[in-house]
Amino acid sequence: MSDYLYVGKDIPRTIEADKVCGRAIYINDLKRPGMLHGKILYSRYAHARIKRIDTSKAKKLQGVRAVLTGYDLPDVRVGFIKDQTVLKKDVVRQFRDEVAAVAAISLEIAEEALHLIDVDYEELPAVFDPREAMKEGAPLVHEVDARGKPVRSNILPLPWKFQAGDPEKGRRESAYVVKDDVRTTWVNQGCMGTSGCIAEFDMNKNLTLYSQTNVPFLGKQRIQEYLSRLGLGKSNVRVLNPVVGGSFGTKLDTDIYEFIAIQLALQTGKPVKILFTREEEFFALPPRQPALFNIEQGCDREGNLTFREVKAILDNGAYTSWGATTPSVMMMPISSLYRVPNVRFDATCVYTNNIYAQAMRGYGNPQATFAVETSMDRLAEEAGIDPAELRLINCNRPGEETPMRLKITTCPLEACIKTVREKIRWGEKRGKRNGRGVGMASLIHVAGGARVYKSDGHGIIVKVDQNGRVDVLESGTDQGQGSPTVISQMVAEALGFKPDDVSITLGDTSLCLWDAGTHASRHTFMAGNAAIQACRSIKRQILEMAVEFIPQIVTYAIKKKKQKDPNFREPDLDWKLVASPEAMDIKDRYIFPQKAPDHPYFRTEVSEILTRGLHVGTGQSRVVIAEAFYDPPTEMLDREMKGNYSMTYAFGTTAVEVEVDKETGEIKIVQVFAAHDVGRAMNPTLVKGQIYGAAYTGAGYGLTEEIQVRNGRVMNANFRDYKMLTAKDVIPVEPIIIEVPDESGPFGAKGIGEPGLVPTAPAIANAVYDAVGVRISDLPITPEKILSALRKKDVC
Amino acid sequence: MKKVSVCFTLNGDSVTAEVPVTWSLLKTLREYFELTGAKEGCGVGECGCCTVIVDGDAVNSCLYPIPEIEGRSVVTVEGIAGKEGTLHPLQKAFLENNAVQCGFCTSGMIMSAKALLDKNPDPAEEDIRTSLSGNFCRCTGYVQIIEAVRRVAKGNT
């Protein structure tokens, strides 16, 4: 057991009390004086030529302050590979293409104005299936690339090719080989707070963007770059977060609506707010990247994996956002989940006239792990080995380096597998084929940052005032995960203060230092490591003052006692105990000598030192402040797509028991055990919250959720038809926290934001197979798919 | 635009508002009274973020035509803490049990739970789930929310 006072404890989220009182200010609630409301007109076709746009009627509507089309803006390209403009002109390539934008004094007027814009289109042939789009002669989504050079194919110039070892040799040495086609689909991140921003310029054309981004600094960089292309290179940009109503990946890219708000604000000289409706949230926001996998893997007679080969086709949609980079994360489970010596992975991103995709909790990991872990079960069956046993045979171990060069530090995967196997009573329940079944799946995920950008650093500034109140200027963001509470615990622990001494400012590029972003489950890990560094310096500063002032305080106290009581005998004090900062420590707001923590004279409350030390009155006043910047010694992926991009990796295993109604194909989740390697839990209740939430979203991914896209159009852009689970469908998850403190983590912590989602869907698929003997490799696993598969099986 | 004048009780106070007749209760609360605790998550009664209590019942304020509020009593999340700032037991339990993550659904979730507990101080778990099933939450998986409500329910008996 640790002797930590605050980390590892279930400190309540009192720091966020405003949220339970309706007082937290989200973008939805935020207003600026003189603010206008922006609305966006989207394309009516999946692929069409714009023949004419007439905005004259809209411009005449009373209350309209600006109407913009692509023809009003300079041709500045934005996005991950700069393949789109902010407002589209000449050609639209998807239904969500932004064709025009309006700013008006009220939302109603802005909406009305959209209806007054006339656009004539000439429909063009479109392509919606990535496999079709790859063929020669398929309609081209883009005729030229970002540099204006003609292109001949819809295949993106993003070659994701990875090889380690010799897959052919591995295949030859296999006793058993399985090969499968696996399909995952679009799912919406489902943030309860819809997307939005307010853009506001001052008279010097400095921009303040109230944005929900969880990458404020990268966002700022993108916007700064955009403004300089508009000729506003001298503008300063400040990006700041209101309270954010969920992200789950949606706030990783700087979205088109943010650039539109900036353009409208520039045009009108007023603050402009754009706030998505729920419908826009479903069709105009990039969802999770879908993928088609062909996976083949084998093992020898003993069950040792011999090779794994995966080909993936990613429907990129019409433009490129972070979805196209998901293979960099898919590669992690494909190369490194279980020990497999020979690996090949080849991913192709293809333009289509569908909506484009981006990040969602787990990035590419849930997609790839669904392929890997359902294939593991197939292989186990082929080899006649219990699926849990096959996983144990190939279990990752501490200290090993994977084919992708990931350096595994701590790794309790074996414990995770064994724990859930026992909890779910695997031996007794498996293999019955009686409508009830069990299944499991594991995961590996980055848990110590993720160097996807040159700087994976994270800055923090800590200040302490004369009353001993602590201000933390934290560069990360909070989209609901509870970072303020956890950071207050870590700062309090590192500083020797109390969590409620700490107040935290997040997500403000003017106040805070660089951070690569609150993604990749990295916030606790990064902020914690930076905080520990900064707090070490703060502690030193306070203890230096203590060396100066404790003797004064104590001498004065003794003098007072003597005056009061002539019989008082002056104690014989060992002044060496407080003679140097190293001799002392701070805990729970008390400064004390390390050798005599309860010393009756030297034990001093911090504010006594701080009030004396900070405001001196002789020109000697000072401030207590420290900044720290933690950039872990990790690597960017090299040309071979290899490199240790995180300081540490998290593992976990989920076991699921299901009941399948053979007449209707309906699945009931009976129980779920989710064992997760968290390093050390900073706040177990909050860690469980991450696991519950992620497992629930993973169950939706497995069973009910799917954005229905027909000929490029999102057909179910509402909560009624997009099937997020309700409180009545609550998934009976028992989170199991496995603690093996990691040396690189703050107080031993690893990241845990995403892992819970990753193995849920494949564990369900494996359990369904165990229950009724049909394997659904196409998410979501709907009753229809099960029933058709059962019928096919009966016919055979 | 036609306007309507309504008198009603809002968080214990008698109030009047003159707003466009087309406005919903939600819009009136947010725009006229600047009570932004109730949120618009969908605007069509499918998410529950706008839940408030009208005459004891949880309702979607986004679908509640403002003229209907005449003479009724409305309680919003802003009106349930004590005047001195003491949190309502549900508010406290939500914080303690990590039933709040991003917090966007929280106002509505708490109001649905309150409407339940006001009528049934010791509900079965199934009643809690039913009462919260009109409030989507993407962060928590509902488990810690249901636990928080159950804690308060037990605390009452």
Place this chain on the structure above:
Amino acid sequence: MQDFEYLMPTNLDQAIGLLKKYENKAALIAGGTDVMVKIGKTRKAPDVLISLRRLSALRYIKKNGGYHIGALTTHRMLEQSTLVQSELSALHDAASQVGSVQIRNVGTLGGNICNAAPSADTAGPLLVLDATAVLEGPLGRRRVPLKEFFTGTYRTVRKPDEVLVEMEIPEDLGRYGSAYWKHTRRKAMELPLIGIAVALKLSQDNSQILDSRIALTVAAPTPIRAYPAEDFLKGKVIADDVLKEAGRIASSADCCTIRTSLRCEAWYREEIVRVFVPRMAKLAAERVKNR
């Protein structure tokens, strides 16, 4: 931009008077859970909305010489009524699954029926309970059996100047039991993919089916009765193969015109009818025994 007048009569005569006065310029609104959504989505509103919410005299569930349910009775009232639960079980099944508690607190039985969606949850149960709609207009009252009430998708026999006053359900449900299955993808916030309501009257020894009524929603442009399946069951001894055959008949083209939509494919809807007619029949029979 949408704009309307919002009128709130406090009694039936006033409401009918207003309907007459504004004729086709007016529309009725009860709980508003359908009307307000429609106005928001289409951005079109009638000139006048006549709200029935203040007609509190029409909120009741009574049993006297039959069951009488006022049109303004909310789904939540039905859900919480022990009378409805024990004697009109299918209606209880349906009412307690409409949308969410928030929707059920304001959404009304009359609204659900008059909106006449093919998926109306309460329509199937009311059809198998042989309900009659009571309408009142300037020319007085008239009674229309519910099976003749729906004329098309979102269309009914109600004239523009009439108000649905109540649903009547005949007495003598002593040997009847009923049940409703709402097939959905999750457990709340749903429209049925398909709805199956069954009412059975059993002999004293619970072995023989004396009378049977089966209704389906989302199986045709309006909620429908599956007469051929009902006829097949009448007089039969209750048994698995008999119920199975009733399910087959109910799911066939003899009874319904099930279609594929984005929400669900036709073959699966048919399958669910086939599976749940027997399951609901068994549940209905179980409920007869338990009364």
